[in-house]
Amino acid sequence: MPEGPSIVILRELTEDFVGKRVLQVGGNTRTIEPFRMKGLAVRRVASWGKHFLVQFDGFVLRVHFMLFGKYAIDEDLPDRVPRLQLRFARGRRLNLYACSVRYLEGDIDGLYDFSTDVMSDAWNPRAALRALRAQPDTLACDALLEQDVFSGVGNIIKNEVLFRIRVHPESRVGALPPTKLRELVEQAREYSFDFYHWKKAYVLRKHYQVHTKTECPRDGTRLSYAKALGRKKRRAFWCPECQRLYR
Template sequence: MPEGPSIILMKESLLPFTGQQVTEISGNAQFEKDSFVGQILLEIRTFGKQVIRIHLLMFGSYSIDEQTKPDKSLRLALFFSSGSIYFYTCSVKSVDLEYLSYIDWEADIMSDSWNPEKAKEKLKANPTMMVCDALMNQDIFSGVGNIIKNEVLFRIGVQPESPLGHLPPGKIKKLIEEARNYSFDFLKWKREFVLKKHWLVHTRSTCPVCGQKLIKKQTGAGKRRSFFCEKDQKLY
């Protein structure tokens, strides 16, 4: 699943199409597409797109002005007078305006509306949840993915299988702070094409602090890959 910073970059590439009229629409997404021809693309939001919601899932991608993948992967193509947008291997749904009122925009880790106090309350309400699951929970940290999860937990010195209820208040505070901090570091490094160079534990084999072999393990309810150091990260 593309993480929040990558979605921000996608939004930036699509922004030139805002205010333009859809002249043609195609793709194998199963909804009434013809009704969108002639519509104006009013806004692009990184928590979803209105009136079409696009979720990139695990392997979704997009391209601009050129179809780069075969028709079987093409879920939606929007054509404008100045160019075109193509979305592949993703979930595409048509939603009504009321849909936006149900989204908790304050959970978006990279949004100006981000509310750390609300995140703190959600964490407190789930004491048995593993911290690895909490970071990946899009209702708490929308935009956080597996890379950010692994790097944040290394930054704050916590093992992924630690239950939230066992973490000291100071660690909860650092968890919330670093989830946002690392997301913006991720965005900066991604723009500079140096993201992987800055990974400390994700897909790495040895700890950059003590040199000990890192543990690679599927953790949490989602069984996602975790990379962590048993010495420099504490199991609470």
């Protein structure tokens, strides 16, 4: 599933379409009427967490890439039919594959709270701390995946942040010392920007410390693995030696 930094990159790549008119639409979507966009100009593109947003006059196209979604700009993926295709002048096009698409009525700023987006200039870490303190029994691995607290944080970021701050994923939020709680909030944003820069440089996987790995890079301990950890039942990788369990 694309995480927040990947959607920010998509937003940057599609900013050239702002002000351009949609000449043709296509794709196999059955959840929206794609021809509503035909002839309309793109007013804005934005990202909020894992949502890619395209603003038209009076409504927004919301795209969520789910587990296996992809996109292609000015090219077609071989042997794939797009869920939605937007065609512009001079043969330019945006193809969206294996994703969820829907319309939202209104404007982006009225629909989304950007203070929860870890990569937004409006990100509010104090609000994130308050939200965490209000759920003391939540496991750290679940807390980082709460999109109304850490919009854009996905499973890779979760695993790597907990390794960075040396916290076991099954630690309870209410048991974390204040310094660790602040580190969790700070690193949710800092690692997201690291992820963004590494992905743009095509070196993201080289920087994984525990995600999909078998040995701790700090102490050589064999990493623990769970296929479906916590309430959200997501894959987890951690070091049983250097990531402390706070109960």
